[in-house]
Structure formats: structure tokens, C-alpha cells
Amino acid sequence: xxxxxxxxxxxxxxxxxxxxxxxxxxxxxxxxxxxxxxxxxxxxxxxxxxxxxxxxxxxxxxxxxxxxxxxxxxxxxxxxxxxxxxxxxxxx
Amino acid sequence: xxxxxxxxxxxxxxxxxxxxxxxxxxxxxxxxxxxxxxxxxxxxxxxxxxxxxxxxxxxxxxxxxxxxxxxxxxxxxxxxxxxxxxxxxxxxxxxxxxxxxxxxxxxxxxxxxxxxxxxxxxxxxxxxxxxxxxxxxxxxxxxxxxxxxxxxxxxxxxxxxxxxxxxxxxxxxxxxxxxxxxxxxxxxxxxxxxxxxxxxxxxxxxxxxxxxxxxxxxxxxxxxxxxxxxxxxxxxxxxxxxxxxxxxxxxxxxxxxxxxxxxxxxxxxxx
Numbered sequence: 001x002x003x004x005x006x007x008x009x010x011x012x013x014x015x016x017x018x019x020x021x022x023x024x025x026x027x028x029x030x031x032x033x034x035x036x037x038x039x040x041x042x043x044x045x046x047x048x049x050x051x052x053x054x055x056x057x058x059x060x061x062x063x064x065x066x067x068x069x070x071x072x073x074x075x076x077x078x079x080x081x082x083x084x085x086x087x088x089x090x091x092x
Numbered sequence: 093x094x095x096x097x098x099x100x101x102x103x104x105x106x107x108x109x110x111x112x113x114x115x116x117x118x119x120x121x122x123x124x125x126x127x128x129x130x131x132x133x134x135x136x137x138x139x140x141x142x143x144x145x146x147x148x149x150x151x152x153x154x155x156x157x158x159x160x161x162x163x164x165x166x167x168x169x170x171x172x173x174x175x176x177x178x179x180x181x182x183x184x185x186x187x188x189x190x191x192x193x194x195x196x197x198x199x200x201x202x203x204x205x206x207x208x209x210x211x212x213x214x215x216x217x218x219x220x221x222x223x224x225x226x227x228x229x230x231x232x233x234x235x236x237x238x239x240x241x242x243x244x245x246x247x248x249x250x251x252x253x254x255x256x257x258x259x260x261x262x263x264x265x266x267x268x269x270x271x272x273x274x275x276x277x278x279x280x281x282x283x284x285x286x287x288x289x290x291x292x293x294x295x296x297x298x299x300x301x302x303x304x305x306x307x308x309x310x311x312x313x314x315x316x317x318x319x320x321x322x323x324x325x326x327x328x329x330x331x332x333x334x335x336x337x338x339x340x341x342x343x344x345x346x347x348x349x350x351x352x353x354x355x356x357x358x359x360x361x362x363x
Contacts, residue, residue, distance in 0.1 A: 004254065007210070007262035009217075061224055063248040072265060 002058060003051050004066035008073060011055025021068075024050055032084040037077040044080070048073055118241035122229040125249045129222045132256050136218065139263040140211050146270035147204050150197065153277040157194045160281070161187055172319075172326055180322070184315045193280045200273050207266045214259045218252075225252050 001013045003021070013021060024047040031040035047070070071080060164187035171179035225248055232241050232248075 004258065006258055007214075007265065009214075009258075060220070063221060063224060063228065063251040065247070065250040065254045069254075072261065074265070 001068070002064070002066045003055060004069045005048060005051060006069055006072040010058040010062075010066055011051050012058050013051065013055050017050075017054050020050065020054075021047070028080075029084045032077075032081050035081075040077055040080060044071075044075070118236075118238050118245055119233045121242075121245055121249075122233060125245065125252075126222070126226055126229060129225060129249075129252055129256070133215075133219060133222060136215055136256065136259050136263065139260065139267070140208070140215060143204070143208055143211065143263060143266045143270065146267060146274070147201065147208065150201055150204070150270060150273055150277070153274065153281070154194065154197050154201065156281060157190050157197065157277060160190045161194065164190065168319075169322060169326065172322055177319070181315060181319055184318050184322075188315055188318075190280055193277060197273060197277055200269065204266060204269060207262065207269075211259060211262050211266065214255075214262060218255050218259055221252050221255055225249070 001015065001018050001021070002010055003013055004010045024043065027043040028040060028047055031037075031043050051070070071083060075083075164183045168180045168183035168187065171177075171183060228248055229245070232244050236244060
């Protein structure tokens with residue numbers, strides 16, 4: 001599974017990493033829906049750390065798109081809420 | 093699963109997918125995609141140059157704020173030496189606001205510097221990918237059937253498009269940030285310009301809107317302690333504030349002379 005952290009780059013996660021990834025991703029989205037800013041930042045940082053620590057580097061010659069695009073690390077709570085709740089924007 | 097598409101990335105992605113839909117002949121799509129990528133790469137380069145320009149403007153503003161801090165400090169000292177504590181306080185309040193703004197500007201410019209480095213690295217990576225796309229398209233044209241080629245092209249072009257959109261997003265965020273910083277620094281400078289201390293005698297007549305705004309912005313405890321420190325330096329510190337204004341010019345001069353000889357003026361006067 002190829003994950004891009006927006007403005008940072010692509011990482012390659014294994015299928016089994018994918019499950020943990022999904023769980024962490026859900027935490028972040030739930031925090032947005034619960035309107036809990038602190039919780040969101042904590043969950044999102046955990047998610048980013050997981051991707052950075054477990055994700056392998058993507059081969060230089062790979063041209064394909066990502067399966068998932070995460071918001072930029074400096075995303076604000078307001079931006080994230082607009083993204084994750086309601087209709088959101090066009091998914092990456 | 094949610095994903096993020098900023099303004100830039102949405103626009104660029106739309107452009108890429110549109111151009112993929114257009115051509116029926118895959119080799120035509122390939123050429124067109126490549127041309128478009130080269131074109132967009134120029135935009136990215138230009139965008140990064142814009143970020144650099146905005147950053148330089150902010151650095152100029154920083155310098156102006158630094159000058160302002162020095163100027164206001166001098167004016168506060170002059171006002172205090174002339175026995176006008178109210179004016180000194182106003183100058184210090186303005187200095188306090190300028191200083192606070194300067195600190196936040198400093199750290200944000202440092203952040204911007206980091207972003208700029210990252211963007212430059214991304215732009216190089218993007219260029220390498222476009223170059224790869226160029227060589228890959230020759231292979232695709234030579235080796236695949238039209239239907240297979242369409243799939244390969246689509247995948248590669250979407251990938252390059254995503255990479256491009258990502259640099260675009262970083263660029264957009266950096267530019268937004270510089271705009272915010274610039275607007276704030278401008279506001280502080282305007283406050284100062286609206287109540288310039290060019291002529292010291294013009295001030296102290298009363299409190300205007302600007303003074304009230306400044307009072308709200310600046311931390312009064314910091315201003316108080318700085319005022320006290322300045323008074324001690326000038327040797328006018330130990331008497332109550334009210335006595336300052338009452339002193340005749342001669343007395344003030346005397347106090348200053350005593351201060352310059354190293355004694356505590358307030359005590360000398362009292363004894």
C-alpha cells in the first residue's frame with residue numbers, strides 16, 4: 001500500500017501495516033467528528049509517526065499514484081475537519 | 093478512506109485527468125502528457141521563486157521592525173529624561189508590541205526557510221520523475237498494445253500528476269503563510285506610523301485609539317518593569333512618578349548629572 005504524506009512524500013506500507021494504519025486513521029477521523037482538537041492532533045501525529053517509522057521508501061523509478069494521501073503534517077484542525085467530516089473535498 | 097486534495101492539487105489533478113481522457117491514440121496522450129508536465133514544472137519553479145521573494149520581503153520587514161524597536165527604546169529614554177513618563181510608557185508599549193511581533197516573525201521565517209528547502213528537494217524529485225516518464229513513454233509506445241498502453245500511461249501520468257500536485261500544495265501553503273505574516277507585520281508598522289513620535293512635543297496630549305489598542309496588545313507588566321528599569325538607569329527611579337512632572341528643567345538636569353556620576357539621583361536629592 002502506497003501512502004503519501006502530503007508535502008512530504010510517498011511511503012510503502014505492507015498489507016499487515018495497513019490494518020494498524022486504518023485503525024489510527026479512524027482515531028483521527030473520529031476526533032474530528034467529535035470536534036476534539038487535542039485528540040485529533042495526538043491521533044494524527046501518531047498516524048504520521050507510524051507511517052514514517054514503518055513505511056519503506058518508494059523506489060525512485062516508481063511513477064504510480066498513491067493509494068492514500070494524508071494531509072500535510074502542519075494541517076490545522078479546521079482544515080482537517082473540513083476534510084474529514086461532512087462531504088469533504090474530492091478524495092485523493 | 094479520507095484523502096486530502098488542496099486547492100492546487102485538485103486543480104492540477106483535474107487538468108491531468110482531463111488530458112488523459114482527451115486523446116484516443118495512446119501515443120498522442122503520451123506526448124501531450126509529457127508536454128503538459130514540462131509546462132506545469134515551469135509553474136512549480138515559478139511558484140518556488142515566489143515563495144523565495146515573499147520570504148525576502150518578510151526579512152526586510154523584520155529589519156524595519158528591528159529598527160523600530162531601537163527607535164522606540166531611544167524615544168522612551170528621551171521622554172523619561174525630559175520627565176514625560178506617560179510618553180515614555182506609550183513608547184514602551186509600542187516597543188513591546190513590535191518586539192512580540194518580531195519574535196513570532198523570526199520563528200516563522202525560520203520555518204519558511206525549512207519549507208523552502210523541502211520544496212526545492214521535491215521539485216528536483218519531480219523533475220527526475222518527469223524525465224522517467226519521458227523515457228518510459230518510448231518503451232510503452234514500442235511495446236504495448238493500445239489498450240495496455242492506455243492503462244500504463246494513465247497510471248504513470250496520474251503518479252506524476254500527484255507528485256506535481258503535492259509540490260503545488262506545499263507551495264500554496266508556504267505562500268499563504270507568508271501572506272499572513274506580512275499582513276500582521278504591516279498592521280504593527282501601521283500602528284506605529286499612525287502615531288509616529290517624530291515630534292515629541294506633540295505627544296502626551298491625550299490617549300487616542302491607537303494608544304488604547306496598543307495597551308490591549310502589549311503586556312502591561314512587561315512595560316511596567318521596563319519603565320522601572322529605565323528609570324533606574326536614568327537615575328530618576330526612586331521618587332514617586334507624580335514628582336517627575338513637577339520638577340523644573342533645572343532640577344531634571346541636576347538629576348541627570350548626578351545619575352551620570354554614578355550616584356542614585358533620587359537619594360541624593362532627598363538627602
